[in-house]
Amino acid sequence: KQEVTQIPAALSVPEGENLVLNCSFTDSAIYNLQWFRQDPGKGLTSLLLIQSSQREQTSGRLNASLDKSSGRSTLYIAASQPGDSATYLCAVCNQNFVFGPGTRLSVLP
């Protein structure tokens, strides 16, 4: 059974810092991994999708890497801004989509 964990559970940083969010999964036989952000009381917004054959994807200040063999992905956020404050979720896809519990990020002005 696939299990997904995310570290840290919560993170508070001053504006401008670069930061890394971690996602680990137990079953490396995945089709893809997707990173989302969720604002309080809102739905999920897709940030990046990494197919199993890829090692990283970039979008603006975001960079996600995937090491399938070790069951890990990281989301790197450069020059963080208060608008980045949200919960960040990773989800892996093999038989179906399994989500991690999320990292709650607060970027302080």
Place this chain on the structure above:
Amino acid sequence: NAGVMQNPRHLVRRRGQEARLRCSPVKGHSHVYWYRQLPEEGLKFMVYLQKENIIDESGMPKERFSAEFPKEGPSILRIQQVVRGDSAAYFCASSPRLAGGPYNEQFFGPGTRLTVL
């Protein structure tokens, strides 16, 4: 807006009533997923449907819950005889149909927040 649509956005029911949640996928998507998010918890997969077929319902409670995705119209998640523990946010996602397999990038709707009094 061609994204995933869910309605209602908020739904209040009394114990024992029925709740019907609707999801219209992105135009052209034939794969729909339902998730439940309990307060302060992560998203839990419930069911995966294609048009007129349930593909995977391993996350669906065995009683009171059902889902359908008819040939025409939205996908429906139905909860009969609701209890307080059903209070949660229910999210729907859709993905496009690809020749390589059914699993692909998901696009999420805004969710329906169900409150059971």
